[in-house]
Amino acid sequence: MEKDKKVALIDMGTNTFHLLITQIKSGSEPLDLVKIKEPVKLGEGGISHGEITPAAYARALNTLKHFKALIEQHGAEEIKAMATSAVRNAANGPDLIRDIATETGIPVETIDGDLEAELIYDGVKSALEIGYEKSLIMDIGGGSVEFIICNDHQIFWKQSFEIGAQRLLDKFFITDPLEEHAIEALKLYLQNQLEPLAEAIERCKPTVLIGSSGTFDTLCDIDSKRKGLDREQDCCPEADLALADFYEIYEDILRKKRSERLAIPGMLEMRVDMIVMAIILIDYVLENYTLNKIRVSAYALKEGMLYRLLHQERS
Template identity: 60%
Template sequence: MKKRLALIDMGTNTFHLLITEVDENGQRHDFVKTKVPVRLGQGGISNGAIAPEAYERALQTLQDFKRQIDAHQVQTVRAMATSMVRNAANGEAFVQDILEQTSIKVEVIDGAREAELIYYGVRSAGVLDAQTALIMDIGGGSVEFILANNQEIYWKQSFEIGAQRLMDQFFTQDPIPAESIAAEKAYLAERLQPLTEAIAKYKPTVLVGSSGTFDTLCDIEALRKGDTSRQQHIPAASELSLEAYYAIHEELLRKNHDERLAIPGMLEMRVDMIVLASILVDFILQTYNLDQIRVSAYALKEGVLQTVLHEV
């Protein structure tokens, strides 16, 4: 029996739509896989409300998603909203407007559930093994950290320190000055105290980056080597050497907006936030002595897919 599903991830920066069909053997056929830079947090994340322009962009994007869902005669629709919506003063009204205008029922999930769903998605990409990994998902509003292996989650927490929030706080000049980098790292050291304690206990050996920023870093590295295969198909699991990451990281810090945009593989919607996100990656690698980076192209929406298929 084939199941046709639509999965929507309403992130703070990007809205994702996946329309897929899964057969009885668990084989997937994707009809639509798209991401739209809605920037739901723009102009409002630091004020605790969705700004009018972002609100409108989001509704228009979801109306377009609904047209695609209807065109593919989807049976099951799951839409998840995360950090921006769960923290916004007008979040409830926003969810109600979506229901009235598109008939899409949005589930607003808390940080713990978001982390759990990201774990299911990452696990289904095949990047985890028996050793303990630190999974990291950098969103615009929140960052999820999960300590786990391919069998179980040991610890998980969502922190409201996403790239849009970091950008509002620390990205006052471009290129970013050394004192802003130092200020971001000092802030992270303070905010991530619970993670530091968990890492001391569970001792992960590898960093697993989930989607987003990490996909873009892999795209840039592939094109540097003349490998264009990722332009056609992004593999579920990739590796990124520390050497390759640091070469890109230093370039991101050195360049301004237009120069970063000219880097082959850079996405316009990520061109500024990736600076703050990369500083966060550097902080994690250095602070917790991790010497390997794996990347999962799968994240929240693939995790939701796993829950629909296996009811976990």
């Protein structure tokens, strides 16, 4: 590596925007200076119609301006920003990218689902040792869900599905709490949408589910609060979530309305509705693909960006 430097990494997700500012030093581990997430809800109100609404558009621009101020404050010399499902599928996505560049000077790359899955894999590998046996990584976003069958050494199969939690909310969240027939309709929809995943599972036979960040972090936070523990993600980016604990939380969330869900210790306001769709999706995957364990990685796409940057620097 030529010299020490500070880098800023931005993940423009459909629900949440993440900023990671890191100091890279020769011969030592990167030092995180800033790690924040903002509930931009870029897909809210428009993702199912292939557009970003004016309100969401404005939230995105304001958030990037805030990020730029933090980047300048910390003196980051390099900025990498990536946009995912909401931007890549919106008719006005290119307009947003152009306006971000004009108003903040931040160049944003809109990435496809394949690269998104690869970066998530790199991020998860930074958080935990996957091991030799095959695992299924699952990353639930607002716009898309990425599945990666892998071990520590390679990806055997990967695919991004445009069935993220905001899309499912728009389609199935008719009553709150959800009625049983809506849950069954959602599971039938997932069965049809996830046929390629079912074929890959049959072929590769992973046995462990690795949940990547987002909803899985929130589930671990809820689980910790229920047990009277404090979970510190930065100190330990890996966690286990027992199947029995997941199903206790699952049953509790499904029978509650929004105000009651919000009162659950560990719940985040930004996830209070989407988590309903996400846990049904997790249940569907556990139920149908014979996975006997849940591991959780607090790292995802932005840490995958950092992983690649470090390996480029060192090669």
